[in-house]
Amino acid sequence: MNVAKKIIFQHLLSGRMEIGHEIGLKVDQTLTQDATGTMAYLHFEAMGVQKVKTKLSVSYVDHNTLQSGFENAEDHRFLQTIAAKYGIIFSPAGNGICHQIHLERFGVPGMTLIGSDSHTPTCGGMGMLAFGTGGLDVACAMAGQPFYITMPKIVKVNLKGRLRDWVSAKDIILELLKLQSVKGGRGKIYEFSGEGVKTLSITERATITNMGTELGAITSIFPSDDVTKNFLEKQGRGTSWIKIEPEENTTYDEEIGIDLNTLEPLIAAPHIPDNIKKVKDLKDVKVDQVGIGSCTNSSLADMLLTAEVLKGKKINKNVSVFILPGSRQVLAMLSYSDALFNIIESGVRVLESACGPCIGMGQSPRSGAVSLRTFNRNFEGRSGTEDAQVYLCSPEVALAAALTGKITDPMKYFNKKPLIEMPKKIFIDDAHFQLPPADNSEVEVIRGSNIKSLNEFTPLDNNLCAKIVLKVGDNISTDHILPAGAKILPLRSNLPAISEYTFAAIDKNFVTRAKSTPDGVIVAGENYGQGSSREHAALAPRYLGIKIVLAKSFAGIHLANLINFSILPLTFDNFQDYNEIKLDDEVNFDNIRDIIKENESIIYTKISNIKIKVNCSLTQRQKNIIFAGGLLNWIKKTTN
Numbered sequence: 001m002n003v004a005k006k007i008i009f010q011h012l013l014s015g016r017m018e019i020g021h022e023i024g025l026k027v028d029q030t031l032t033q034d035a036t037g038t039m040a041y042l043h044f045e046a047m048g049v050q051k052v053k054t055k056l057s058v059s060y061v062d063h064n065t066l067q068s069g070f071e072n073a074e075d076h077r078f079l080q081t082i083a084a085k086y087g088i089i090f091s092p093a094g095n096g097i098c099h100q101i102h103l104e105r106f107g108v109p110g111m112t113l114i115g116s117d118s119h120t121p122t123c124g125g126m127g128m129l130a131f132g133t134g135g136l137d138v139a140c141a142m143a144g145q146p147f148y149i150t151m152p153k154i155v156k157v158n159l160k161g162r163l164r165d166w167v168s169a170k171d172i173i174l175e176l177l178k179l180q181s182v183k184g185g186r187g188k189i190y191e192f193s194g195e196g197v198k199t200l201s202i203t204e205r206a207t208i209t210n211m212g213t214e215l216g217a218i219t220s221i222f223p224s225d226d227v228t229k230n231f232l233e234k235q236g237r238g239t240s241w242i243k244i245e246p247e248e249n250t251t252y253d254e255e256i257g258i259d260l261n262t263l264e265p266l267i268a269a270p271h272i273p274d275n276i277k278k279v280k281d282l283k284d285v286k287v288d289q290v291g292i293g294s295c296t297n298s299s300l301a302d303m304l305l306t307a308e309v310l311k312g313k314k315i316n317k318n319v320s321v322f323i324l325p326g327s328r329q330v331l332a333m334l335s336y337s338d339a340l341f342n343i344i345e346s347g348v349r350v351l352e353s354a355c356g357p358c359i360g361m362g363q364s365p366r367s368g369a370v371s372l373r374t375f376n377r378n379f380e381g382r383s384g385t386e387d388a389q390v391y392l393c394s395p396e397v398a399l400a401a402a403l404t405g406k407i408t409d410p411m412k413y414f415n416k417k418p419l420i421e422m423p424k425k426i427f428i429d430d431a432h433f434q435l436p437p438a439d440n441s442e443v444e445v446i447r448g449s450n451i452k453s454l455n456e457f458t459p460l461d462n463n464l465c466a467k468i469v470l471k472v473g474d475n476i477s478t479d480h481i482l483p484a485g486a487k488i489l490p491l492r493s494n495l496p497a498i499s500e501y502t503f504a505a506i507d508k509n510f511v512t513r514a515k516s517t518p519d520g521v522i523v524a525g526e527n528y529g530q531g532s533s534r535e536h537a538a539l540a541p542r543y544l545g546i547k548i549v550l551a552k553s554f555a556g557i558h559l560a561n562l563i564n565f566s567i568l569p570l571t572f573d574n575f576q577d578y579n580e581i582k583l584d585d586e587v588n589f590d591n592i593r594d595i596i597k598e599n600e601s602i603i604y605t606k607i608s609n610i611k612i613k614v615n616c617s618l619t620q621r622q623k624n625i626i627f628a629g630g631l632l633n634w635i636k637k638t639t640n
C-alpha cells in the first residue's frame with residue numbers, strides 16, 4: 001500500500017476502499033479556529049455529549065484577532081470557556097496560526113486529523129492524513145462519529161532531483177496548480193514521493209500540502225521519514241514519530257512527475273491560484289505591497305531567509321512590506337538572534353502571529369494596488385480591496401520585489417543564496433496552551449451577546465415550486481458567496497447578521513430577492529464553492545431560503561457543507577442546459593423526495609417550459625441528512 005492507503009486502512013470504520021465508494025474513518029485529532037469554531041462548538045453542544053471523544057482536540061484563535069469592536073473578544077471568551085467545559089485544549093490569540101502550531105506541537109504521523117479550516121492538510125507534510133471540513137463535521141468527530149469521504153484516487157507526485165537556489169517549495173505547488181488547475185484535485189489525494197522528497201524539510205513539505213487545498217484535493221500527504229523524525233525530535237516530540245513509507249512497487253491510480261532541477265520561480269497572477277506565470281515573464285510590473293506569512297509560508301525557515309536577505313539593506317521606499325511570523329515559537333526564535341533586528345531595521349512592518357491580511361483583517365492595499373503575498377488565495381476582494389491585484393509567490397520572489405519595487409526574478413537579481421543555518425535547539429514553551437481541567441463541573445460557558453443560538457431547518461418538501469434567484473459562472477469561491485474581512489468576520493457566530501452579506505460582491509440585491517422567495521434555487525457553473533471550509537457559505541444561503549443549488553459541478557468541502565445544512569446539490573446532465581436558464585425562471589420539482597428516495601439519480605424538471613435532466617448523486621447517508629433537514633437533525637433523530 002501507499003502512505004495514504006495505509007492510514008485509511010488503519011482508520012477504516014465503514015465502506016470499501018474502492019474509488020467512488022463512501023468510507024467512514026476514525027478521527028484521532030480535531031482542530032478548529034475561531035472564525036469557524038464558534039459554530040462548531042454550538043453544534044457540538046447541541047449533540048449533548050459530555051466530553052470530546054477524540055485523542056486530542058485543539059481550539060485555536062488566529063483569524064479574528066483584529067479587535068475593532070467587542071464581538072471578537074467575546075467570541076474568544078466563549079471559545080475559551082467551552083473548550084474547558086468539553087475537554088479541548090485552548091490556544092489563545094498570540095500563539096499563532098492553527099496549522100503552523102499544529103505542525104510544531106501536536107501533529108502525529110500516521111494519525112487522522114480533521115479541522116474546520118480548509119488548510120488542515122498542512123499536517124500532511126509530517127505524514128498525517130488531515131482533512132479540512134465544515135464545523136459541523138468537526139463537531140461530529142469530537143462526538144465520536146466517523147468522518148465520511150468518498151474513497152479518492154491516490155495520485156503519486158514523483159519529485160525528481162533537487163531545487164536550485166532561489167526556487168522553493170512554493171514553486172512546486174504552483175507548478176502542480178499549473179498542471180492540475182483549481183479543480184483538478186477533486187476526488188484525489190496527492191501523495192508525494194521520489195528522491196526529491198528527502199531534500200525537503202517538514203515546513204517545506206507543509207507549504208506544499210497546505211496549498212494542495214487550492215487544487216480542490218481531498219488532501220495531500222508526504223511520507224514520514226528521517227526528516228520527519230528530526231523535526232519532531234527538535235520539537236521535543238521524538239516519541240511521536242513512526243516511519244510511514246510506501247511499500248516497494250506499490251501502485252497509484254495516477255502519476256505526475258515534477259523535475260525540481262528545472263523548476264523556475266513561479267507566481268499566481270490575479271485572481272485565482274492556478275493563473276500561473278513564470279516570474280521572469282512578468283518583470284517590470286510595479287509592486288505596491290509585499291506580505292510574507294500566512295499558514296503557507298510563515299515558518300522559522302521562511303522568516304530566517306527574510307532576515308538574512310534583508311540584513312543591512314533597506315526595502316524599496318514605494319513598497320509597504322509586512323511579515324507575519326506563523327507562531328509564537330517562530331517569533332520567539334527570531335527574537336533570540338539578530339534576525340528580528342535585521343527585519344525591523346530593513347523597514348519591514350512586523351505584524352502579530354495570526355492570519356491577519358490573508359483574510360482581509362488589516363493591511364488592505366490601496367485601490368488598484370499590486371500586492372505580492374506568500375499566501376495561498378488571491379480571489380477578488382479577499383484582501384479587503386475589491387480591485388487590488390493580488391499575486392501569490394514564494395518568500396524568495398516576495399523579497400526580490402520588496403527590494404526592487406517590481407516583480408523580479410530572484411534567480412537573476414540575487415547572487416548565491418545565503419545558507420540559512422537552522423538553530424540547533426528550538427525554544428519550546430507550551431505554557432500558553434490552556435489545558436482543560438480534569439473536573440469540568442465548575443466550568444461555566446460564557447456567551448457574549450454576539451453568540452446567537454443555532455437555527456433549526458425544516459426537511460426538504462416533496463413538491464417544490466421554486467425560483468432561480470441567482471445565476472453565476474464557474475469557480476465561484478466561498479469568498480464570493482460569503483466574504484470575510486474585518487467587517488464581516490466578527491459576525492460568524494451571528495447567522496441573521498452575517499447572512500445580510502451573502503453574495504455581497506456579486507449581486508447587491510441577492511439577499512432581498514432570496515428573502516422574498518420561499519424556495520430559492522442558485523444556478524452555477526463548474527467548481528461551485530471552491531476555497532474555504534466556512535460552512536457559513538451554505539448556512540447563510542439556507543437561512544435566506546435557498547433549497548437547491550444546481551451546478552455543473554461542486555467543490556468537495558462545500559458540497560458536504562450544502563448537504564449538512566440540507567441544501568440539495570444537483571448537477572446538470574447536459575452542460576448546454578445551463579445556458580437556457582435565466583434569473584427569475586420558475587422551476588418545479590414534483591415528488592422530489594420520493595424520486596430521490598427510490599434511489600433515482602436522474603430527475604426531470606421544467607424550467608421556464610424547458611425540460612431539463614439533472615443528476616442527484618448522493619449516498620443513502622447523504623439523502624437521510626437532506627430528508628431530516630440537515631446533519632444535526634439527523635444525528636438527534638438517530639441517537640435519541
Ligand code: MIC
Nearest residue numbers: 035036117118119532533534
Ligand atoms: C480561508 O483561508 O479562507 C479561511 C478563512 O481560513 C477559511 C476558514 C474560514 O472561512 O473561516 C478556510 O480556509 O477554510
Ligand code: SF4
Nearest residue numbers: 119294295355358359
Ligand atoms: Fe489563516 Fe490564511 Fe491560512 Fe486561512 S489561508 S488559515 S486565513 S493564514
